[in-house]
Amino acid sequence: MNHLLNISSNLLFVAFILYLIGTFFFGGAIRSKSKKAEGASMNRWGLIGITISIVGFVCQLGYFILRWVVSGHAPVSNMFEFTTFFGMMLVAAFIIIFFIYRTAVLGVFALPVALLIIAYASMFPREVNPLVPSLRSYWLHIHVTTAAAGEAILAISFAAGLIYLVKSINQSRKSKSTLWLEFVMYILISVVGFIIITSIFHAANYTQRFDWVDKDGVEQVGKHGLPLRLLLST
Amino acid sequence: MNDMKCECGHVNPVGTILCESCGKALTENAQKEKLHDMRYEGSARRSQTYNKTIIDKIWNFFSSVKVGVWLIVLTLVASSLGTIFPQKDMLPTNLTPEEYYHKEYGWVGQLWYKLGFEDLYGSWWYLLLIAAIGVSLVICSLDRFIPLHRALKNQRVTRHEGFMKRQRLYIDAAITGDQSFAKVKERLKEKHYRVKEEHGNLFAEKNRFSRWGPYVNHIGLIIFLIGAMLRFVPGMYVDELLWIREGETKVIPGTHEKYLLKNNKFILDTYQKGKDNEAFNQALDRVGTVAKNFQTNVTLYKRKEGALPGESGKLAKVKDDEIKVNHPLEFAHYSVYQMDYKPNELKTMTLQLENKKTKKTFGQVKIDLFNPKDVYDLQKGYKVKLIGYYPNFTGFAKDGEPQSSSPIPDNPAFLFRMYSPEHPKGEVSFVAIRQNVEPLGNNDYKMSFAGIETRNVSALTVHKDLTLWILAVGGAIFMIGVIQGAYWNHRRIWLQRKEGNVLIAAHTNKNYYGIKKELAAILDGTGLPVPKDQQEGKKEKEKEKEV
Amino acid sequence: MSQKKKQRLYIRTAILIILLAAVGYTLYANLNKDNQGKINVGEKAPDFVLKDMQGNTHRLSDYKGKGVFLNFWGTYCPPCKSEMPYMDDVYKSYKNKGVEILAVDVGEAKFIVNKFVKQYKLSFPILIDKDRDVQSVYGVDDLPHSVLIGPDGKVKKVIVGNANLTKNDFKGFMESIKP
Numbered sequence: 001m002n003h004l005l006n007i008s009s010n011l012l013f014v015a016f017i018l019y020l021i022g023t024f025f026f027g028g029a030i031r032s033k034s035k036k037a038e039g040a041s042m043n044r045w046g047l048i049g050i051t052i053s054i055v056g057f058v059c060q061l062g063y064f065i066l067r068w069v070v071s072g073h074a075p076v077s078n079m080f081e082f083t084t085f086f087g088m089m090l091v092a093a094f095i096i097i098f099f100i101y102r103t104a105v106l107g108v109f110a111l112p113v114a115l116l117i118i119a120y121a122s123m124f125p126r127e128v129n130p131l132v133p134s135l136r137s138y139w140l141h142i143h144v145t146t147a148a149a150g151e152a153i154l155a156i157s158f159a160a161g162l163i164y165l166v167k168s169i170n171q172s173r174k175s176k177s178t179l180w181l182e183f184v185m186y187i188l189i190s191v192v193g194f195i196i197i198t199s200i201f202h203a204a205n206y207t208q209r210f211d212w213v214d215k216d217g218v219e220q221v222g223k224h225g226l227p228l229r230l231l232l233s234t
Numbered sequence: 235m236n237d238m239k240c241e242c243g244h245v246n247p248v249g250t251i252l253c254e255s256c257g258k259a260l261t262e263n264a265q266k267e268k269l270h271d272m273r274y275e276g277s278a279r280r281s282q283t284y285n286k287t288i289i290d291k292i293w294n295f296f297s298s299v300k301v302g303v304w305l306i307v308l309t310l311v312a313s314s315l316g317t318i319f320p321q322k323d324m325l326p327t328n329l330t331p332e333e334y335y336h337k338e339y340g341w342v343g344q345l346w347y348k349l350g351f352e353d354l355y356g357s358w359w360y361l362l363l364i365a366a367i368g369v370s371l372v373i374c375s376l377d378r379f380i381p382l383h384r385a386l387k388n389q390r391v392t393r394h395e396g397f398m399k400r401q402r403l404y405i406d407a408a409i410t411g412d413q414s415f416a417k418v419k420e421r422l423k424e425k426h427y428r429v430k431e432e433h434g435n436l437f438a439e440k441n442r443f444s445r446w447g448p449y450v451n452h453i454g455l456i457i458f459l460i461g462a463m464l465r466f467v468p469g470m471y472v473d474e475l476l477w478i479r480e481g482e483t484k485v486i487p488g489t490h491e492k493y494l495l496k497n498n499k500f501i502l503d504t505y506q507k508g509k510d511n512e513a514f515n516q517a518l519d520r521v522g523t524v525a526k527n528f529q530t531n532v533t534l535y536k537r538k539e540g541a542l543p544g545e546s547g548k549l550a551k552v553k554d555d556e557i558k559v560n561h562p563l564e565f566a567h568y569s570v571y572q573m574d575y576k577p578n579e580l581k582t583m584t585l586q587l588e589n590k591k592t593k594k595t596f597g598q599v600k601i602d603l604f605n606p607k608d609v610y611d612l613q614k615g616y617k618v619k620l621i622g623y624y625p626n627f628t629g630f631a632k633d634g635e636p637q638s639s640s641p642i643p644d645n646p647a648f649l650f651r652m653y654s655p656e657h658p659k660g661e662v663s664f665v666a667i668r669q670n671v672e673p674l675g676n677n678d679y680k681m682s683f684a685g686i687e688t689r690n691v692s693a694l695t696v697h698k699d700l701t702l703w704i705l706a707v708g709g710a711i712f713m714i715g716v717i718q719g720a721y722w723n724h725r726r727i728w729l730q731r732k733e734g735n736v737l738i739a740a741h742t743n744k745n746y747y748g749i750k751k752e753l754a755a756i757l758d759g760t761g762l763p764v765p766k767d768q769q770e771g772k773k774e775k776e777k778e779k780e781v
Numbered sequence: 782m783s784q785k786k787k788q789r790l791y792i793r794t795a796i797l798i799i800l801l802a803a804v805g806y807t808l809y810a811n812l813n814k815d816n817q818g819k820i821n822v823g824e825k826a827p828d829f830v831l832k833d834m835q836g837n838t839h840r841l842s843d844y845k846g847k848g849v850f851l852n853f854w855g856t857y858c859p860p861c862k863s864e865m866p867y868m869d870d871v872y873k874s875y876k877n878k879g880v881e882i883l884a885v886d887v888g889e890a891k892f893i894v895n896k897f898v899k900q901y902k903l904s905f906p907i908l909i910d911k912d913r914d915v916q917s918v919y920g921v922d923d924l925p926h927s928v929l930i931g932p933d934g935k936v937k938k939v940i941v942g943n944a945n946l947t948k949n950d951f952k953g954f955m956e957s958i959k960p
Contacts, residue, residue, distance in 0.1 A: 001513050070513045129517035130505045130524050133559035133572075237785075248785075293793050361811055365804040372800060463803060466810030485917045542840070543914035544831040606892045623892055626857070638857050641889045 001070055005128065008066035011059045012084065016118055018056030019091065019111045025049035026107030046104040053095060053111065060088045071128045076144040077135055083121030085145070089152030090114040097156055109159040120195045123202045201226055244388065247381075252276025254388035257397025269768055270400040272741055275389075277381035297377040302370040309363045316354035319346055323353075368459045375452045386442060391432035393728050395737065403740040403750070403765040409731060412761040418729060421756045427727070436729040445743060447719020454712030461704030472568070472698035479579065480689040483535070483549075488696045489568065491543055493552075494535040500575060500690035503527045528575055529558040530692040534565060557694065567698050574693035580643045582687040585665065587618060587652055590680050596654070598684055603643035615655040618681070622649030627666050634673070636664065652679045725749050729762075738765050819920035822938060826851070826930045827918045831885065831908035834898065839883060839906060842934070848880040848958025849930040853916060855887045856897045858924040860943050865901050867951045872905045875955040879932070885910050887924065932960035 029046035064085065067075040075081040094110035097103075131140075162184065169177045208224050238246045244255035251264050252275065259265040259276075270276060295301060319339055322331045331352050335343035346352070354360055398404060415436060422429050427438035465471040472488035476495070483496040503526045507515050510526070518524060534552040541548035555563045562569040582602050586595045597612030603625060610618045624638035627647035631637050636647055647666035654661075656678060664671040665681050723745045730737045738757075742749045750767065757764050820826065826849075828842045841849065852868065854861035872882045882905040886894050891909065898907055910916055919928060922941075929938040937958055940946075 001511075005513060072511055072513075125517070125520065127517040127520065128513040129521075130510065130514040130526065132525055133527050136527075137560040287790065289790060289794050289797060292797060356811060356814070358808055358811060361807055362804070365807060369800050369804070372796070376796070460803075463807050466807055466814065482912075484912060485914055487917065491914065491918050542828050542830045543918045544829040544908075544910065544912075546912070605890050608892060620892065622896070623890065625890075625893075640857050641855065641887075641893070 004066050005070050008063045008070065011063040011066065012118070015056040015060035015063065016115065018052050018059065019115050019118075022049050022052040022056060023108060023111045023115070025052060026104050026111065029104035030108060043104075046102075046107075049104065049107055050095070050098055053091060053098075053107065057088065057091045057095060060084075060091070064088065067128065073131050073136075074141045074145070075128075076148070077131055077140065078129055079124040080121050080126050082144065082148065083124070084118055086148045086152060087114045087117040087121065089149045090117065090155060093149075093153040093156040097153075097160075103160070105163055106156070106160060109163060110156055113155070113159070116192060116195050119199050123198060198226065242390075242394065247278045247384075249278035250276065251278070252385075252397065253394065254385045255390045256392070256394040257389070258394035259396050259400070265396070267400060269402055270397070272401070274378055274382050275385035277385040279378055279381050293373060293377070296366075296370050296373040299374060302367070302374055305363065305367050305370055309360075309367060312354070312360055312363060315351055318351070319343060321352060321354065364459070364462075368456060371452050371456055371459075375449050379446075379449045382445065386445070389437075391430050391437040391728075392435045392730060393437075393739070395730075395732060398728060398730065398737050398739040401739040401741055402746065402767060402769050403753070404738070404768055405763050405765040406735050406737045407763045409734055409736050410761065413736060414760050414762075415729060417760045418756060418762060421760070422727070425752065425756060427725075434731055436727075438727040438729075439725070441722040441724050444719055444722035445724045447715050447717070449715070450718055451712045451715025454708050454710070454715055456708070457711060458705055458708030461701045461708055464701045464704065465699075470698075470700045472696060474696040475573070476570075476694045476696055477576075477691055478530075478694065479691045485543075486568070486570065486696055488698065492537055493565070493568070494537065494549060495570070495694075496533040496535065497530055497692055498533060498554075499531045500692045501527075501529050501531070502575065502577060502690070527558060528572065529556050530572055530694065531556050532563065532570075534563065562697075567700065569697045571695045571697065572692070573695045576691040576693070578688035579691050580646060580686055581689045583646060583683075584685040584687075585648075585681040586684045587612060587616060587654075588680055588682045589654075590678060595682075599681070601648070603646055615653075617653040619651040619653070619660065620648060621651050621662075622664075624648070624666075648681070650681050652677070652681065654679055723748060725752070727753070727756075736762065738762065740765055820918075820928065820936055820939065822936050824936050825934055826928065826936050829915045829918065831910060831915065833906045833908050834891075834895065837906075839908060841883075841930075844881055844883075844930075845934050846879075846932050846960060848932055848955070848960060850880065850882045850954060850958065851919075851928040851930055852882065852884045853887060853910075853919070853921045853924060853926040854884055855924050856889060856893050861925045862901075864925060864943050864946065864951070865903060867946075867948045869901070869903050869905065870948065871951045871955045875959070878955075879960045880955045880958055882906070883908060885915060887916055887921070888913050927954075929954055929958050931958050 025045050026049040029043060029049055064075060067081070076085050090110060091114050094106060094114075098106060165181055169181055171178060202225060206225060206227070208227055210222050210224070212220055212222065214220050237248055238250055238260055240246060240253035240256060240258055240260065242253060242256040242258065244253055246254055246260065251261050252258065252270060253260055254275070254277065257276070259267070259270070264270065264276065319335065325331060325334050329337065332347055335347040335352065339346070350357055415434070419429055419431075419436060422436070422438040425440075427440045430437045474487035476484065476487055478484050478495060478497045480497050480500050483494055485491050486493045486495050504523045505514055505518060505526045507518055531554070533554050535549040536552050538548045538550050552565065557563045557570060557572045559572045562571040580603055582600055584598050584600045586598045588595045596616045599610040599612070599618050601607075601620070606620055606623050608620060610620070612618065622636060624636045624647040625643040626638050626640045627645050628637050628639045636649065638647075645667060647664065647669070650663050650665060651660035652663060661677040661679055662672070662674050663677055663679075663681055664673060670680060723742050725740070725742045727740045728738065740749055740753055746767065754764055826841060828840065830838060830840045832838055841851075850868075854865075856862070868882055868884070884903070884905055884907050886907060886909045888909065888911050894907060894909060919926070925941075925943055927940040928936055929940070931937045938954070940954075
């Protein structure tokens with residue numbers, strides 16, 4: 001059992017690395033865009049990029065299946081499992097949409113987002129856990145998976161819409177459109193920053209403990225994963 | 235006002251902007267337009283002419299999509315307000331809602347409560363918002379669907395020249411010898427267009443059904459709202475909570491006192507390291523206990539005909555069942571689900587009479603915390619009388635009287651008179667958990683704790699929902715409508731020969747990018763020119779102005 | 782107005798009326814939803830059977846022709862305790878005038894109820910609703926919950942809580958259900 005679980009975790013890690021590499025290849029694909037006409041067939045960079053993405057996806061699928069075998073239930077039952085599954089669905093949605101529309105630039109956005117989400121997932125407890133009675137139902141398989149799949153596809157279309165806006169809004173002059181676009185980008189960067197910062201502190205096993213008395217006069221102890229002064233000052 | 239007869243011979247309803255049949259602009263404004271607004275085929279949707287009666291005014295108000303969107307935005311904002319603090323159904327039951335919001339959330343909570351937000355989703359004004367959305371759905375749909383359907387049904391092959399000129403995709407060119415309508419017709423058929431021919435002119439159309447998608451999904455929503463409304467009809471919807479202890483028989487709420495349930499046994503299983511999947515061991519180490527299964531073994535009873543509440547013994551057994559989480563007990567359209575539990579509620583408490591100096595004990599007293607006795611006889615010469623029992627002891631009143639706040643023995647306390655040979659008149663002692671008070675001076679004897687018995691209390695929810703199928707049907711129709719409208723585009727292409735010129739126009743309800751590509755593919759190699767996007771020309775000019 | 786316009790007016794009016802009726806019903810039902818489980822004034826008081834502390838059986842329908850002050854109470858409820866002396870007084874004076882008091886304890890231990898009755902020297906019948914059956918029928922939530930039942934067996938008034946009630950109020954209650 002442990003052996004299978006190790007393979008499963010390793011496959012997830014391999015997928016993670018492959019998505020990272022894939023991002024660079026898609027980056028290369030859009031840079032050499034000038035060589036081919038817009039909307040024409042893929043160039044070599046794009047081809048390698050999508051191949052790597054597919055291999056990564058298959059690895060993550062392997063992680064998913066093995067984990068299912070080890071735990072005896074669909075691995076979407078806690079925050080870690082669900083978030084990695086969501087990341088996987090993101091990649092799957094991207095692959096499907098890539099084959100329909102052949103837009104390499106989408107990969108530059110979709111893959112890093114999937115990466116970040118898997119990184120964020122790794123901050124939650126990762127042990128294989130037993131199902132509480134309320135989750136022991138076929139709905140776990142139906143509802144949770146379809147919700148993640150649907151959200152992932154919507155997320156990819158969000159990325160596509162955002163890329164369109166970046167391309168088509170006239171950036172040379174300040175306007176309502178540019179302001180709102182900046183607002184959206186700010187939020188996105190904040191989220192990315194949040195994930196990166198919490199990942200770093202989590203990797204360093206940081207905790208801060210503080211004591212306080214609540215409004216009912218009861219003494220409370222709190223633990224936090226980020227230095228509060230850092231939070232308050234941002 | 236009379237119906238408008240077009241020069242092509244077709245009679246249009248009053249208020250029509252473009253002739254339903256040939257598309258000629260019937261109003262001055264339409265004739266002045268560079269590009270027609272094709273959203274409803276120029277049909278008579280909004281009739282400003284009869285804005286006279288109050289009925290028309292109300293109708294026109296609700297037929298506005300702007301109004302509909304505002305209603306949705308308002309409902310969204312209102313819904314979010316109800317999530318700031320827990321709704322009143324979710325509060326713990328020991329305080330009234332008014333007290334709770336004030337105590338827990340201060341003046342903000344108090345204000346929130348005063349505004350009536352503690353039952354927001356059941357409040358009259360919220361329901362009125364939802365109802366207004368429903369009304370808007372009905373009227374918007376009727377107001378648009380009927381004219382649109384008419385127009386699309388009455389359209390003919392040879393369109394008026396003005397109509398063609400004012401389509402977004404349009405081109406005209408001189409007729410040349412190498413143009414082949416026949417080839418175009420073939421290509422159109424290959425692309426699954428339905429092609430009609432009249433006087434050598436072509437009209438190709440496909441996917442008209444997708445125009446009805448939005449109206450189908452509106453029908454789905456309306457059915458859904460009807461289902462939700464029906465929940466208010468008595469008997470259609472029941473959602474109650476039943477707490478029942480092991481051994482108790484209680485009326486099932488929501489069944490009009492007809493059905494009763496007896497809790498025979500409550501079982502709680504937890505995951506065990508060594509017995510269950512060893513992959514879970516790490517998680518169990520970190521978290522502790524995780525429930526694996528909990529269930530209530532019950533017997534369902536039906537009250538016999540003519541039996542009255544309070545009359546015991548007039549029950550007919552219906553069946554036994556084991557209610558597990560996600561596996562309810564089902565009977566007569568009701569479902570009883572295992573929801574929660576309170577383990578180890580006190581059932582009995584055993585104390586022993588003890589001489590404080592010698593530490594010798596003189597017998598045990600087992601007190602049923604739900605039905606204690608007056609007197610407990612021990613061995614010869616020893617007796618304990620219960621003079622006071624306080625199931626949920628909360629403290630002493632000003633006059634010294636012990637207080638109890640409920641009949642549930644969560645914190646039992648007793649006032650004993652202990653009789654022994656040395657004290658024939660008895661000694662008085664007050665005993666509570668971790669508290670021993672001797673009100674009349676020091677006693678020689680005391681009642682010391684010897685043990686407890688507990689039992690489990692099970693929480694079951696009682697559900698009855700005769701509206702569920704309506705909601706499901708409404709939801710399904712909604713999805714069908716969404717798919718119908720979203721995944722296909724209604725495309726039309728007109729080809730005409732007129733006075734030495736060939737005119738080509740095209741229209742689609744969405745995705746002009748797609749139809750342009752298709753047109754290019756269809757006309758490729760046919761000698762005919764590809765229609766230009768008249769809107770893009772305008773847009774480019776505007777962009778130039780900006781920079 | 783032309784024929785077509787008239788037709789349109791009729792159709793629109795009809796549709797709006799249907800919609801209004803649906804909305805109206807929903808609002809009406811919503812306003813009443815809190816009363817759904819309760820027994821309302823004018824309805825027939827549901828019959829029930831309970832035993833008193835002496836073991837005698839009391840059936841509500843046996844009291845037809847007499848007024849019944851049906852009171853749900855508990856020893857842990859301070860307002861119930863404060864109203865008991867008033868109830869005892871009016872019970873004594875109205876017993877001969879054909880008005881009964883039935884006090885239903887919400888299912889406490891006999892020991893506790895006995896002690897209470899002795900302490901307050903109550904003379905009217907005390908019934909214990911052990912299984913909470915009768916409370917369920919009458920939709921009793923907050924205590925004290927009193928139901929005034931007329932000699933015809935119909936509910937005349939429902940009083941929940943007794944924040945501002947005086948002894949005269951109780952007299953008035955008994956008076957109102959006198960046969």
